Amino acid sequence: MTIEQKIKHYKKIIDQELVNLPVPDYPSGLYEPIKYSLATTGKRIRPILLLIVGEGFGATQADILPAALALEVLHTYTLVHDDIMDNDDTRRGIATVHKKWNVNTAILSGDGLNTLAFRLLMDTKSKNIREIGIEFTNGMLEICEGQALDLSFETTINVSTEQYMEMISKKTGRLIGMACKIGALTAGCSNKIIENLFIFGIKIGQAFQIQDDLLEITSSEEKMGKSLSSDFASGKKTYPLLYTLSNMSEDKKIKFLSFLKKNMYNRKEVQKKFRESGSIDKTKDLIKKLLNEAHEHLDVCPGAIKKELLGIMKFIQKRQF
């Protein structure tokens, strides 16, 4: 099986398992939006990574599938709550929960998804169940930290690229790092392998997020499924933006941010400004650097697993939207 076939194979299993979860119908105010959120088809990269690592190192699929599903449900919960906080109307082309229902329903169904994630995790069969529980909850807390930083950056003019890297390490990297780490924990790997795979996951998570930031600017509106202005209007900081700002005087920064916020540039003008500042090239270099670093952390793995994980890394990298 090629890695593309393997990804497709795992994705099918996860999609099916998520739809077949024993989620009750009543009360519908809680479970309808939960089912709605789980049915949207994401890439399922996180559970796929967990399964590839876990099975690759000898764990049994049936034993570790609950942990893989738990990660995807956890990811879904963060999206439902983040969409409220970011006031996003759509997600993957369909209405967000708080738009389709209301904010209360989105808070509550996010809480339900969060709990469902823990509940699934408890069904994982591993002698390391306590360590897995601790990693899962430590990771969840760090994801909350990342979201808190992301929100606080919206009202901060001077955010350093180091602060930004920390934020995305927590908000995006950690969950992917967790996927690798929990996969390795289920298979009873050595600490050395666990730690290296964890860093591999964080690095590709960061690269993945910065690639998203870049596509937000360079890609067309239709491909992204949301308007360019939505992130800028809320004051969101992204790597390409921070790099562009870093070359400006304080006055120019404030003016530029205010123009973006008020949606006073069209897409072409924004793209031109970013290109001229050197930000597009610099961002591409950073993505390459992070992926190279991630690659190095795979040296501890046997060849077959290393090859598969590199395959996933390239799969994510090729993504155009």
Add this chain to the structure above:
Amino acid sequence: MTIEQKIKHYKKIIDQELVNLPVPDYPSGLYEPIKYSLATTGKRIRPILLLIVGEGFGATQADILPAALALEVLHTYTLVHDDIMDNDDTRRGIATVHKKWNVNTAILSGDGLNTLAFRLLMDTKSKNIREIGIEFTNGMLEICEGQALDLSFETTINVSTEQYMEMISKKTGRLIGMACKIGALTAGCSNKIIENLFIFGIKIGQAFQIQDDLLEITSSEEKMGKSLSSDFASGKKTYPLLYTLSNMSEDKKIKFLSFLKKNMYNRKEVQKKFRESGSIDKTKDLIKKLLNEAHEHLDVCPGAIKKELLGIMKFIQKRQF
């Protein structure tokens, strides 16, 4: 030690442990509201029940304290999110998180508390850690169900008292039932004891909630720390209200609810209407019935533990606000 002294003793331990939890300072947008929520002094009934049951049946305090703290942190998370959904301005006399900060901060810090609860639970030392995790998460999900029902009742005119009893069993009873059940699980009790203590907890939780409903009407505003109108204005259904409505024609019901919603009765008029409908007496009878049923479920316990649990039950019952 009398039971009052024991409750005081345990409460002191829990208050101290909660303040001393290793909660970081950074990022403050996440951890400041978490510390603020944990510092408000509740009655700590849930962790006290867990400790009395667990220690009573032979578990070591240090081993089970994390589970007790987890329950209180879980309770705190539900209050933070419920306060957003109910749009309550104050809680225990101080500003709610979403009023002191904003809704996003309250969503996120509630999420953080939720995670912290599970993180603490993982530190419990017991051979039943998986069963404890499953009970904890099943309970958490049922609490979400209870909240979903409570919200849906706000926009429903005809809610039966059976539906109401189900709602408070989930929203309030379950967490108290969990406290008893997890306490018994940590001590490795028999299934018979675990199940009876679970029902004992649910029954006193229901009695406790209905007593709150009653005090909401009969008590003065200052004692309750919130205005009478706030719950009625949102359309919240309580047992005394449902009983009063059950004797009215459909037209009268709609008119009565609308008057309550618009705050067109003063407190004395509301009290008079409830008293005349027989609702106050009926509600008092129901509380007594639930507490008697709870009492019966303690017959499986050794005398000393039974005495302490009855003592707690009476302690809750005496509460005047």
